[in-house]
Amino acid sequence: MSYPRLPALTRRAFLASAAVVSASTILRSQARATSVRAFHLRAGYGRAQIAPEPYGQTPVWCYDGSLPGPEIRVRQGERLRIAVANALDEETTVHWHGVRVPNAMDGVPHLTQAPIAPGEVFVYEFDAVDAGTFWYHPHHRSFEQVGRGLYGPMIVEEAVPVQVDRDLTWLLSDWRLTRSAEVRDDFGNRHDMMHNGRVGNTVTINGRVPDTFPVRKGERIRLRLINAANARIFGLDFGSHEPVVIALDGQPVEPHAPEGRLVVLGPAMRADVILDMTADAGSQVSVVDRFYEGLEYRLVDLAYEKQPLRDTAPDWPLALPPNPLPEPELATAARHEVTFNGGMMGAMVMQEMGGSMGEAAPGGMMGGMGSMMNMMHSGGIWFVNGVAAEGHIMDPILTLARDKSHVIAMTNATAWHHPIHLHGHSFRVISRNGKPTRHREWQDTVLMSPRERVEIAFVADNVGDWMLHCHVLEHQAAGMMGVFRVA
């Protein structure tokens, strides 16, 4: 498809008209933006002070010698031209995670472009269609390239952003460090692949193990959280504070308090959170990651300065303007099934869930144990509709009619969590285990719990072959990816 190039001034008019006419028709008729923002990124080797003194610097792979890579920040509607130079000793690509780019700019090796060879440059060019919090990372051997530090934030500002005192990005990641603070070399080991991926022993915010984070009473912060970890799921508890989620995966959502006041982010997911700093001046409040039971830890302390900024929280509006996403029509949508299998205990779960896999599931999924054993014997660990991917090139598991609405019912018939990412599109999460979701949130990566069934809906308005994969990068490397075609 051709993408909307929205001058900021026409956005409001565009949004109004999008309600009555097919949005994608509108998108194609937009005039080109004149403004092009040029960026350069160099993927290479560097060193970073990840762990605090007295630990030394850690050798990492990173962009432009900085960890995380430089923040790419543009206004909605601007066109980006990003020249990526490869100074690594191996091939790479860059995927602009969550950004609805044309297929050739999506950064998937072999599927959408030839990998960037060492010493070569590839120029990506696309429009910032949606405002929001995005990130970039390699899609080539990502389980190691991302795990060693290749990632950075990409922020697309709204024409009229919500009013806050500070707009901050916390890129969260984790590392598996040795006692001398070097990255442990066991990438892609079988244990990680079969269980929940490479979860590290050291957690960083913006590339450093944090200690305290200074704040002021009465201050309102827009905190853009990005989970860039290979496999770690975060469940952030902000103590006495009451975070309000205003966007998920870059897309605005009705402002709401997260369930249990815990901001849960699977790998690759983002959340924009409004934090009113309501504790006492001079006090300290810990942010605790509670996702894994028995392994809770203090991520960082919010340290209040002695002077308040104001006495009470501001009452400024919280809602973000919507992005130009076409609304799927559920009544007429084509329905599709995607089933995930495999991993440790996979045979057991598949046996238990045998009755709920659905007759429509292809690949002899109803064969239960026998077919699971066949899958296992194929050498793969994780399977999408019965197939374990061995590379980025494969026959599509789904073909979606262009500009039509589609519902994909996804079943996680495994014992593990999976953040499932679709390229080229954002989708509404419309139900979980048959129950409608409260916010019908737009996401590009949906975290599925073990044995969970999730329905997503979207208009397939972006032509091409796109990845659908688990963003636990070890799961992806061990087969958990497929291609869907929009044609």
Place this chain on the structure above:
Amino acid sequence: MRTILSAVALASFVWGTAPALAGEKDVTLYKNPQCGCCEGYADYLRDNGFTVTTKPTHDLAEMSRQAGIPDEFQGCHLSFIDGYVVSGHVPIDTVEKLLTERPDIAGVTLPGMPLGSPGMSGVKEAPFEMLEITTSGTIGGVYARE
């Protein structure tokens, strides 16, 4: 901060003191925090008279390696029982045999998670082969077959 410090400290604690502290019937079982079957195995050991403490960790593969078990022979959890390491869903008869015979090995491993093994559901498809972990940190022969 403590994120790395605690991780490193935990690792050194494990290897420095945990086996020495353990009594005959005391078991420390390290497991993936999200793995339910490992709890099933812990209950199985409890049913057979052991006192089991389960500890979640994200570092199981490295801990298993340090215990002398290469990646392809690792079970999905790691137990320390009376001076021996027992990796995976090893049946109780083999554990008792190990503690009675007290062979000069580091322990035993049942790689993977075979269906029908203790803590696992499903039907046993073939005899379980428990492999020796030698004191020099390699895989020896079959210690027991059940």
